[in-house]
Amino acid sequence: AKAEGGNRYAVADPDSDARAISRHHLTHHLPAALKGCEFFIEYQPLVRMGDGSLEGAEALVRWSHPRHGVLGPDRFIPLAEHTGLIVPLGQWVLKEAVRQACQWQVRGIGGTRPLKVNVNLSPRQLHHPDLVDDTVAVLEESGLDPSALCLEVTETAMVSADESELRPLRELAEYGVGIALDDFGTGYSNLANLRRLPASTLKLDRSFTQGLQRDPADPVDLKIVEGIVSLAHTLQLSVTVEGVETSVQAEQLRDLGCDSAQGWYYARPGPPERLPEAV
Numbered sequence: 001a002k003a004e005g006g007n008r009y010a011v012a013d014p015d016s017d018a019r020a021i022s023r024h025h026l027t028h029h030l031p032a033a034l035k036g037c038e039f040f041i042e043y044q045p046l047v048r049m050g051d052g053s054l055e056g057a058e059a060l061v062r063w064s065h066p067r068h069g070v071l072g073p074d075r076f077i078p079l080a081e082h083t084g085l086i087v088p089l090g091q092w093v094l095k096e097a098v099r100q101a102c103q104w105q106v107r108g109i110g111g112t113r114p115l116k117v118n119v120n121l122s123p124r125q126l127h128h129p130d131l132v133d134d135t136v137a138v139l140e141e142s143g144l145d146p147s148a149l150c151l152e153v154t155e156t157a158m159v160s161a162d163e164s165e166l167r168p169l170r171e172l173a174e175y176g177v178g179i180a181l182d183d184f185g186t187g188y189s190n191l192a193n194l195r196r197l198p199a200s201t202l203k204l205d206r207s208f209t210q211g212l213q214r215d216p217a218d219p220v221d222l223k224i225v226e227g228i229v230s231l232a233h234t235l236q237l238s239v240t241v242e243g244v245e246t247s248v249q250a251e252q253l254r255d256l257g258c259d260s261a262q263g264w265y266y267a268r269p270g271p272p273e274r275l276p277e278a279v
């Protein structure tokens, strides 16, 4: 594992030996890892583009493996999805992230506007019959206002969801929880589709942000992002951009009307204590 940008925790280098750890081995150890509290969460700030203020943070899970160091979610989330362990793991992430958001609020971080916390939801959780009850229970036990929680579901998962799978999200949205369409632009939504989704936010995939890196940016890329932002705003969705790494990208995306942003330019994911000083 290598140290990244002064992060206290290091995320496993994808090219390191860690790659060689077999999927079988990791899958086998997931349940014990959950019982043994080997998972932890890093938080990455979400920043309002208008004034640069802190809007909230996305919870990103990591596995502190006793032998192989810190493993990133791409290494084990697919395995947890496959075995179904993602349901209790996702439940743990939700509970922990909500508890953290309460702490930030108690400490007054974020000023007068309460900080939000974003939690990723895998398709497998979306299909689980207890999703709504469990989520509401976590919020009620914590006392966190539902509007301070945003659940991120990938565009691909949401677009392929049928009405019965969208219903729990609709119920949560009615309860006040925000719903974000994650990795937007990588699936194939059309306008009619977007209208029927209970989303409040669209998270523009990092691939678009990368397209704006060149100076001057590719005019076609600019037009596409402009179109998505205007479509989103027409549908009353706010737009968050992912993967902002440079000031060039940040400025362009702000000029294109994006509402908030996330990326290494602002801060890398880090421990919760780091959030107040992140922006």
Ligand code: C2E
Residues within 6 Å of the ligand: 044, 059, 060, 061, 072, 073, 074, 077, 090, 093, 120, 121, 122, 152, 182, 183, 206, 242, 243, 244, 245, 262, 263, 264, 265, 269
């Ligand atoms: P995601 O939801 O798209 O999360 C954003 C990913 O982009 C994170 O990777 C984050 O560290 C990375 N990132 C942030 N800013 C930048 C940047 O400026 N440049 C670049 N190149 N990357 C940036 P991470 O933490 O490795 O997470 C990967 C994926 O794992 C997430 O993608 C999400 O799909 C999944 N994941 C993470 N935590 C959870 C969880 O608790 N539950 C579920 N179901 N999935 C999770």
Ligand code: CA
Residues within 6 Å of the ligand: 058, 120, 152, 182
């Ligand atoms: Ca996400």
Ligand code: CA
Residues within 6 Å of the ligand: 182, 183, 203, 205, 242
């Ligand atoms: Ca994303």
Ligand code: CA
Residues within 6 Å of the ligand: 183
């Ligand atoms: Ca992604």
